[in-house]
Amino acid sequence: MIEKNYQPADIEGRMARLWENAGAFKAGRPERRDATPFTIVIPPPNVTGSLHMGHALNNTLQDILCRFERMRGRDVLWQPGTDHAGIATQMVVERQLMERQEPGRRDLGREKFLERVWQWKAESGGIIVNQLKRLGASCDWSRERFTMDEGLSRAVVKVFVELHRQGLIYKDKRLVNWDPKLLTAISDLEVQQIEVKGSLWYLRYPIEGRTFSPDDPKSFIVVATTRPETMLGDTGVAVHPDDERYRDLVGKHVILPLVGRRIPIVADEYSDPEKGSGAVKITPAHDFNDFDVGRRHNLRQISVLDKEASLALVGNEDYLRELPEGSAELAEELNGLERFAARKKIVARMEDFGFLERIEPNTHMVPHGDRSGVVIEPYLTDQWYVDAKTMAKPAVAAVRNGTTTFVPENWEKTYFDWMDNIQPWCVSRQLWWGHQIPAWYGPDGKVFVAETEEEAVGNALGYYVEQEVITPEQGREMALDRNKRTGFITRDEDVLDTWFSSALWPFSTLGWPDDTPEMKRYYPTDVLVTGFDIIFFWVARMMMMGLHFMKEAPFSIVYIHALVRDEKGAKMSKSKGNVIDPLHLIDEYGADALRFTLSAMAAQGRDIKLAASRVDGYRSFATKLWNACRFAEMNACATLSDFDPTKTNQTLNRWIVHETSRATREVTKAIEGYRFNEAAGAIYRFVWHAYCDWYVELVKPALMGEEGDGKTETRATVAWARDEILKLLHPFMPFITEELWAVTAKRDGLLALAPWPRKAGLSPEQAAMIVAAVSPIEPVPVLALPVIDADEFSDPAAEAEIGWVVDLVTAIRSLRAEMNIPPATLTSLVLSGASAETRERAPRWSDAVKRMARLSDISFADKSPEGSVQLLVRGEVASLPLKGVIDFSAEKARLDKELAKADADIKRVDAKLANEKFVANAPEEVVEEEKEKREAAMARKAKILEALERLKSAAT
């Protein structure tokens, strides 16, 4: 029994348990041993995460693909899991410690702190997994992985060690993006350039050998800077080589104000003559561009900030070297000042001495940490880097030669642009939560990289024994006793960038580096579904790692979907307060409605501006389906096991079979082409406007009539079409369809595992494979049913007949509305001058048409009766004798309007046909079409004129 009302909340939890208990989503089900695998790896959400609209869209689309392919008989593995999210998670736990007024991270120490993080993960991590289940994600949850699982960690270590051995991972001292709040390096991608209203300070740098005077422009050079506080670390001034103003100053020196350091003026094209004063100060240790300029001109690198971005001058040998007497006092005074306080103080001091020329307001881009939100400091440190440039080459080639394809393909350009200009990837992070780098150092700083501590320590001790730094005896002792080597051999404190482990996700989750059966069966994966915002973070890096270690690209298709925005088009963000919570929408409208909305709006290459009213609309759609199924149930329409839809006799039944096969073709092709919105549109139109609006309405007389073969066939067809609908709709609305599948008939299997309506173009072998794959273990009776081939089953005769009925009913309804005939008034219909075909057809539809068009009777006549209103239906006249019922002037107005429309059509077509160039150049069929249109319009016009004539005589 179907409940009277559709209550999504009721059924969704129940269906989720049903799937779970049946193990419906498990990969490698025995009966699919011989089926072709279909693999998707989930973009692992952060363990700290909770479901947002982006996740909802991303996982809905993946689920549609997975459910679709599962129904097509494939052995689907949708690999789920979560990401340890280094910085994010560490921050969450640190905040928790603070809120509970417990000792902080550093007080706890590394080991204790990590225990706390794991504890947090056990208690509250992975909330998002349950939220994904609420959305209906059909992942193989039994295979859930976490990027810091033992197995995945082993993969990470192995990759690191091998890349290091191959020279693709190395340690280097260069500028990094330093986050002075989180006290770690971050990658270029974790930096966001934010436009900031700041100032441009024009500073006077005195030229060596000239007496400085603010009034004498010859005694100084003006440099413009957005960061005056870094001047303490200046080691040069650059001007453009072609800049006439400064040509004779190149090669001279300036004396750095306040500091007294003697630094050169160099010519470098980096300096832009149009910007500022045309001269720039060069601070190689605190600016990426300056770093390059400095290298070109052999300028010193003087770091003047510490890791918290405060001035570090006292004891700073680089800074103090070669400074004149008295400079140490300034160092004492400024030491320890935070960078922005230092800026104020230095500017004030410069002004005091006449070194400040002016300050201009200036809007410019300032790098910010995407996690901490603070201004990023370019900072000179030792870090580990991946040679991304080398690794990118095969990754670019794989896309260029089509091994991997982006959908839509315009994202390939973005991918290439980035890959072609890729920078070394800084993978070390000064955090605790993550994969600790498998590198150990000896007392002289020599690095030993190995997969295990034993191996690294063994290598190291062997080396130092050989170098005679220690005796063999000491070496043996240190090898056996960890405490003995403390202080001699130390492990690298840093952990790897979270994205390092994510990059391995497509194979680490399958058991690599072990040679597992899953590796063989499910790699490479079929499709990756993700948002464009992580093409660089994730897609590109998976390509690099996959190609390097597996020798095969990790996926053949990368489907890039849109960003979900609020209804005004703004990006959703907590700070803007415009976040729509998918869980609220699920509570209010149901997961099915949300999923359908997202897929219906997922047009390629366009962002989704989501309005709740759309979700509401699709909830109505679910209700509509619900009630249509109740209708079938109330009329005893039951699924018959030996029913063959292609063998139906009734025209109406043949029509819905025809329409079903068309819908099947449309939906199938659209999903295959990743056009989710088209697939959703096709099934929506079919269910509502074909099945409900017409089929169910037209079928009522038969279902209420006498028992017989026709009624039996009709009942079976109603049920059959309903079942096909449930299948076609299942990938989009899994909950309601699974529920209706269960309650509308006694089924031996889940809808989630039922076979997809046979699609166009499926080879007999493939079809046989599907049946063979699904049947042995769990026989699903539906399989015994003949399948229809959407390409083959078409019935133009049925389509023509039902089309005529539809047009007739629509025309009468329209007229009645225009004439303001109340629904309670029944009218007669006279089919005048009807063709033999119409005379033959009409009786079959008389009951249905009478009901739907509110008619009392239908009759035939040679001519339209006096005073009747005439309609044109497929070239024939249908008359409604409405003498005394209608307002003649209203009818005249209606006919005049139609006449005008016909005239306009004729005029437009005539203009076209009169155009010689059109007739000469347009394709023949287009010209032919136009001629047919003209004829049709002329015929229409003739009948309208006739009707007007008759009206005139009737009125008088």
Place this chain on the structure above:
RNA sequence: GGGCACGUAGCUCAGCGGGAGAGCACUACCUUGACAUGGUAGGGGUCACAGGUUCGAUCCCUGUCGUGCCCA
């Protein structure tokens, strides 16, 4: 500054070289035996603007204006 999108009904969006579409909202009528979470009918658009290509442009090209995003 470079790049990528986008400007279509009041709103949110499809579409597309040969007669402008959907959902929501709106108007009128209807509680008919699945459904008022419904039905029927209807109103509403110079397809941002200006050029060009074409027999024909909402669609292709160029430019302008506006919006969004990415990169520097």
